[in-house]
Amino acid sequence: MTREEIIKPENLVYKKPTLMNDNPMHYCPGCSHGVVHKLIAEVIEEMGMENKAVGVSPVGCAVFAYNYLDIDWEEAAHGRAPALATAIKRLWPSRLVFTYQGDGDLACIGTAETIHALNRGENITIIFINNAIYGMTGGQMAPTTLVGMKTATCPYGRDVTIHGYPLKMTEIAASLEGTAYVTRQSVHSVPAIRKAKKAIRKAFENSMNGKGSNLVEIVSTCNSGWKMTPEASNKWMEENMFPFYQLGDLKDKE
Amino acid sequence: MAEEVVLMKGNEAIAHAAIRYGVDGYFGYPITPQSEVLETLAEQKPWETTGMVVVQAESELAAINMVYGGAGTGKMVMTSSSSPGVSLKQEGISYLAGAELPCLIVNVMRGGPGLGTIQPSQADYFQTVKGGGHGDYRLIALAPASVQEMADFVGLAFDLAFKYRNPAILLADGVIGQMMEKVVLPEQRKRLTDEEVIARCPWAANGKTAGRKPNIITSLELDPAIMEQRNNHLQKKYAEIEANEVRYEEINCEDAEYLMVAFGSCARIAQKAMELARAEGIKVGLLRPITIWPFPSKAIAERAKQVKGILTVELNAGQMIEDVRLAVECKVPTEHFGRLGGIVPDPDEVVSALKEKLVK
Structure with a gap:
């Protein structure tokens, strides 16, 4: 019996997006990246943009995003993804152009590139994974690390007198004239995943309809960096991250 | 027209x-x-x-x-x-x-x-x-x-x-x-x-044309064996550029007893200095690198065989002179004249330097 005979179309309730290949992911079990990758793949497929999408991957855990989604990619220097995306979209207006960036990449080293690309109203989407920690380099303090939260470079907890305050880049983005759609989502539950997918779809469509720039923040877990089980991470995120990084649309220029 | x-x-x-x-x-x-x-x-x-x-x-x-x-x-x-x-x-x-x-x-x-x-x-x-x-x-x-x-x-x-x-x-x-x-x-x-x-750059990431594999633009490779291969590939390419793309201009070098090497604006000043020096009977030529990489090392080494000395003229403290000295392998006295900090020398200064450092 072939695979196709076993999985008859009428029996198929779920399948992996065609754009996701079989490369083993380097992400830790429990990490939010895999879910967000899948949502992006699904949205691109549903929009029929497989051959028109160009992604820009960051420096950070998602640096290898290009290994998992079968679209064209450019890998940017740390923080510079929105600058790359600006040029790609301006030079190829018919392409679906998005960046995929973490909190260190977007809200720290790439603050200037992020704010200015958004404020110019570039017709791009920025997917912003906020897990409040530097995952790839081993769990150092991020610009979004919560007050009191312990990391490798604030082992006694983030102290505002030493480290300053966590940065709400999404609120800043919402205040910029150039942004069309700014939202904060999560992928820790099935309803949340469905909402996040809708948000990504809206952002991508806006970017193709010339409405301006779009930012989709996904409040995420980093169970390795946080040193918790995936389940405990989700709980910790709900109890600690969500009160500070409140979910929902911050701006929607219909 | x-x-x-x-x-x-x-x-x-x-x-x-x-x-x-x-x-x-x-x-x-x-x-x-x-x-x-x-x-x-x-x-x-x-x-x-x-x-x-x-x-x-x-x-x-x-x-x-x-x-x-x-x-x-x-x-x-x-x-x-x-x-x-x-x-x-x-x-x-x-x-x-x-x-x-x-x-x-x-x-x-x-x-x-x-x-x-x-x-x-x-x-x-x-x-x-x-x-x-x-x-x-x-x-x-x-x-x-x-x-x-x-x-x-x-x-x-x-x-x-x-x-x-x-x-x-x-x-x-x-x-x-x-x-x-x-x-x-x-x-x-x-x-x-x-x-x-798309036809000119089949490697480019501009939206996967149907049927081809995704194109990925990256400089990242964590496997050192592959990264070394990539570096070797780059070095091979650079060697090819060095072999094929050297460009330079020579003025009055045939009978030259002294050679000036200068690029950009300094080559213009050196050219005038060369005219002034020749009017005084100093047989000096000018070699102007047009490509500063790849550097015209062979051409300079060739001219070094006939001259008594080389003067580089640069708006710096002596940078290109290092490449000229490498090219001539210290077989010929090689001196530098430069002005710094935004000062542009006049040709007379260059002639004086030529006399002082080489002709004597």
Whole structure:
């Protein structure tokens, strides 16, 4: 019996997006990246943009995003993804152009590139994974690390007198004239995943309809960096991250 | 039809040549003494004629990364800046070299270090030809010595950049950027269509055409064995460029007993100094490197066989002289004359230096 005979179309309730290949992911079990990758793949497929999408991957855990989604990619220097995306979209207006960036990449080293690309109203989407920690380099303090939260470079907890305050880049983005759609989502539950997918779809469509720039923040877990089980991470995120990084649309220029 | 001769600054010539050569995108940030490049483009509005994209970026860092983004899609893209700004671009330049992306960077040099001065200098020679950014890489580096060459080298630089999939740099200085000269601009060419770009650059990431595997633009490789292979590939390419693309000009070298080596604005000053010295009976020739990488080492070594001494004339403390000394392997006395900090010497000073250091 072939695979196709076993999985008859009428029996198929779920399948992996065609754009996701079989490369083993380097992400830790429990990490939010895999879910967000899948949502992006699904949205691109549903929009029929497989051959028109160009992604820009960051420096950070998602640096290898290009290994998992079968679209064209450019890998940017740390923080510079929105600058790359600006040029790609301006030079190829018919392409679906998005960046995929973490909190260190977007809200720290790439603050200037992020704010200015958004404020110019570039017709791009920025997917912003906020897990409040530097995952790839081993769990150092991020610009979004919560007050009191312990990391490798604030082992006694983030102290505002030493480290300053966590940065709400999404609120800043919402205040910029150039942004069309700014939202904060999560992928820790099935309803949340469905909402996040809708948000990504809206952002991508806006970017193709010339409405301006779009930012989709996904409040995420980093169970390795946080040193918790995936389940405990989700709980910790709900109890600690969500009160500070409140979910929902911050701006929607219909 | 007679050739159209126009009078303009070197910086303006860069902008006009870029439009006429069919460049797809310019990304820049204002800095003296090269702001006329962006100003001229803004005034010309090429997005309404050729469709060229012009963006004033938020920083030199953003500008060079826009160039990276655009170059990764196979389009013809460029940036321009001056010394402190080019220092900021070094991150992106290293990435462009690592990902093997063709593009053009223009540096209209000013005096340093630091914020330095807005007056002309050639003190970024080391930065340009010895690296600048991190890693083992090379830039194809052209040194224009006239406004005409500012215009002509835009096209040449892009041709070489695409031939070898390597960033090219035009190393000018404040003199060449700011002075006005007669220039014949290149013919207006059409920009390549998207289909032509895809055909020219099958490696580019601009949307996966049906049937092909995704194209990925990256300089990252964690496996050291593969990373070494990639480096070896780059070195092989650089050796090929060194073998094929050396360009230089020789003036009055046939009977020369002394040789001056100078590039860019200094070559113009040295040329006048050569005339003055010859009027005094000193048989001196001038070798002007047009490519400062690849460096005309063989040509200089060949001339070294006939001369009693070599003088490099540079607007720096002695940078290119290192490459000249390497080329002649210390077989001939090789001296340096330079002015620093934005001072441009007059030809008499060069003649005096020639007499003092070599002719005696």
